[in-house]
Amino acid sequence: MTNTARDITKRTSIGAQRNPASEDAILTAAAEILTEGGLSAFSIEAVARRAKAGKPTIYRWWPSKAALLLDVYHRQKGETFYPDTGATRGDLIAFLEALLGFWKTSGGEVFRSIVAEAQSDPAALEALRDYAVTRCRASGVILERGVARGEIRGTLDIPLIMELFSSFCWQRLLTGRLDPSRDQITHLVDAVLTGFATERGGAQ
């Protein structure tokens, strides 16, 4: 256990504004349930019991089980996805390898289950959509650094282009093919970064 989730007494909500200590206790309890019992053990009820929090509090902060699961999932991902290698090419390769690599762990199982649930549960779909949009914006830091360095054109719709890269990883995860080679990833990044059209096909 990394914090005091089990020691705290029953918390009361302070409204839609999250209380950081309660939020942390709930997320920690949720992560422990996931680690110990897997996806099948994960429910708002189980999290409430373990965090000594009220279900209404949890639902006020996370409108669906999928939203809470996504927060737990995101915490487990950590912050190593956008390393600054000094060049956009290296940053993009590192991002793809980090995401595909993370999905080879239990993180991939969790994310697959959320995507699956979102196809029949509107609340899960909303949580997934918000998460996807937020992540595409966040990962845009890779291309923003490139623009600042003068490596990337300033006119680019950065979240849209980052969506292309994350989508590739999604399809790989969802079809059980998390095994592109380093050469394939490098080829992909090089192809789109410098374009694959000839001069005749529109390249400058």
Next chain:
Amino acid sequence: MTNTARDITKRTSIGAQRNPASEDAILTAAAEILTEGGLSAFSIEAVARRAKAGKPTIYRWWPSKAALLLDVYHRQKGETFYPDTGATRGDLIAFLEALLGFWKTSGGEVFRSIVAEAQSDPAALEALRDYAVTRCRASGVILERGVARGEIRGTLDIPLIMELFSSFCWQRLLTGRLDPSRDQITHLVDAVLTGFATERGGAQ
């Protein structure tokens, strides 16, 4: 009804080699069930009954419900996804618009359900993986035409690049955002076709 599925007598399998008439009757029956009753009505049992075919025959040709559903889905898609507009840029834009557009119909619901099922059913995952790999190769005709025209570099890993485009559509479908504007689609195609690196960033 477009064929004689209801008129035929009970068929017998001729082994793993499919009998075209039986195959057609089964696919037609499956499509009718899907159209009339939706996904919840779709089962191998219901298809066998309607096609007057044996369940073992169906399972010999389609190892899972997902495999049969994918075949029905693919038939409904038709053949309008790779029009030859005379230029790769136009072909790619047309492909993305056709796929996203098709997914706004009931075809999108069917495909989402298959992706969801594949996350918990290994047979469905195998069918989806085979389908995804096959479609990325087939859609490669867009870039192959480009290579033949001298528009696209001949050294490109074509199925890998087509995977990038289809993945973008997958993520849009699975997050309920089938609404990119024409401008966004055009921007995406232009960005990767001609590259978004500056000269300093590696572009020639």
